[in-house]
Amino acid sequence: MKTLEEKIRREGRILPGDVLKVDSFLNHRIDVAFTDRMAEVFHDHFKDKRITQVMTIEASGIAIAAATARYFGVPVLFAKKTSSNNIGNEVYHSTVYSYTREQNYEITVSRNYLNEHDTVLLVDDFLAKGNALRGMIDLCEQAGAEVAGIGICVEKGFQGGGDALRREHFDLLSLAVIDRMDEDGKIVFRAE
């Protein structure tokens, strides 16, 4: 998505440790109109998949997931991050390793809102190594729900998580894939 690539070039900041800050429009301040345009592209791509629910993880995926769910006319379910001592029997849970924080965290969804009749579109703002997505896929498998597709705003392609999912035949659409970025500000996007 050219307009997203341009926005990343214009507003993104590259920090040490392969961190790309896009907090001007994606994950702190949110450009709502632009979020809608990204959501529309997800809808165009996945509209024939009979999606019953959009799913994401709190917090920064919620805005794009909700905008996408609006196009499909379905609810959005966001997995909650929690500590492992706060998990009841009412939820599915999965463990996710965070490279940023260098620790595990648990994600949960209520058993009431995800089941074997669901055809799920996973949506998130970022994809790096894919650990958060793997956690959501695990939750869907536990519930017997089908993962029909994955929509990502910004994929850090050089971290490999997206290509691993593609090799496993997930229908993954990333609106911008960064193949290389340097601290001097240079960003190379993968050709669409």
Place this chain on the structure above:
Amino acid sequence: MKTLEEKIRREGRILPGDVLKVDSFLNHRIDVAFTDRMAEVFHDHFKDKRITQVMTIEASGIAIAAATARYFGVPVLFAKKTSSNNIGNEVYHSTVYSYTREQNYEITVSRNYLNEHDTVLLVDDFLAKGNALRGMIDLCEQAGAEVAGIGICVEKGFQGGGDALRREHFDLLSLAVIDRMDEDGKIVFRAE
């Protein structure tokens, strides 16, 4: 908002400790169409206030805040919850006491995205004692931004936070105010 009151009666569950679970449509699974209707009511009420930004706190306020911001044609800024050892000079921060978790947490917003030219509408899914809102008001004061109004989906009126803000002349609109609720399921709403 009658439709919200009906939805709370139909789908809400009252748990020990004055907890009202409305995770079927508001803060776990999100009914996106209904969220839009709530956002429209906020817009009707605050539309003459020259709002430049909608502000909320992660995570469950993000969907309603983003929907509201769409009506105003402005961005949404969500304050981040963080631990106190992770605060740089780039942010405003404030300390919030959580009665649910019985501990303090820090909320932050980037100095880049909130300043003295902003006229802010605070939006959140729940209001109880008002501590999270007080934190957001503090962040706005630090930035020199004006708090022009507060839009809340569900106010637990019996916990007093909303009425304290009204006494201080904040323009607070709560779409449903619960004056009493019992564990046997009885809910009394304040007359509009």
